Amino acid sequence: MSVASEYLQLQRESTEEMVRRHAPLVRRIAYHLMGRLPPSVDVDDLVQAGMIGLLEAARNYATDRLASFETYAGIRIRGAMLDELRKTDWTPRSVHRKLREVTEVVRQIENETGADAADAEVIRRMGISVQEYHQILADAASARLLSLSAPEDDDDGAALDVADQEGLGPQDRIEQEGMRHALVDAIGGLPEREQLVMSLYYEQELNLKEIGAVLGVTESRVCQIHGQALIRLKARMTGWRDEAGNGERGTGNGGRRREAKATPPSQR
Structure with missing residues (x-):
């Protein structure tokens, strides 16, 4: 069904009927988000927020949108859920601090070597145990607030989900588009296994257990790989706004492009 024909069908429905018909989408998105959140x-709080997002989507959907209603509603639903989570930040400040410390060490190693920061080197420089490092990776994978573009001392953040651009001004749209390009480049430079986990999780929407079955590893190992990818992206996106302002868009890592590399043995 084309977007135009779908819109005509939606026009014939009341807002209440539209919300009822797409309610299962809210629960599907809520349970997918729960896969990366603590118990x-x-x-139910996510579902309630998502239903509000669905209601707003039903009221605001228009024919000039290139996306189908389900795609548009999905963005609004996720946005409403993330807004709810931002209001009730459950992440301890100690977790934010440790994530910033690991991110900075990864950034330093990769800038010095021009290669992917290996686990063993990160652990050595931080002077922590393997178990503590793995816990930090798990926190990175489950913490809602691993912003890829916020200032380093900013505890607030944004998720990797594609944001709805409705209401953004021209400058904000340009900035967000620049961030998208920088993020795509940064993801393209991740080790192969980390790229695969990001794709399966964010694009294919598999949960950690399902990804583990695909890769032949445990669910906890997938969580670690996911955390590694998020920390590496955070490190490579550091300062991207300054670089964009200086005409160095596209890398988020000191203005230099990185090539995708095979996963180091320590990360397998």
Whole structure:
């Protein structure tokens, strides 16, 4: 069904009917988000916020949108859920601090060597145990607030989900588009296994257990790989706004492009 024909069908429905018909989408998105959140987060709170997002999507959908209603509604639903999570940040400040410390060490190693920062070197420089490092990776994978573009001392953040651009001004749209390009380049430079996990999780929407079955590893190992990828992206995106302002768009890592490399043995 084309977007135009779908819109005509939606026009014939009341807002209430549209919300009822697409309610399963809200629960599907909520449970997918729960896969990266701690047990203390109540899925019903996410569903309630998502239903508000669905209601807004039903009221605001228009024919000039290139996306189908389900795609548009999905973005609004995720946005409403993330807004709810931002209001009730459950992540301890100690977790934010450790994530910033690891991110900075990864950034330093990769800038010095021009290669992917290996786990063993990160652990050595930080003076921590393997178990503590793995816990930090798990925190990175589950923490809602691993912003890829916020200032380094900013505890607030944004998720990797594609944002709805409705309401953004021209400058904000340009900045967001620049961030998207920089993020695509940074993801393209991740080790192969980390790229695969990011694709399976964010694009194919598999959960950690399903990704583990695909890769032949445990669910906890997938969580670690996911955390590694997020920290590496955070490190490579550091300062991207300054670089964009200086005409160095496209890398988010000191203005130099990185080539995709095979996964180091220590990360396998």
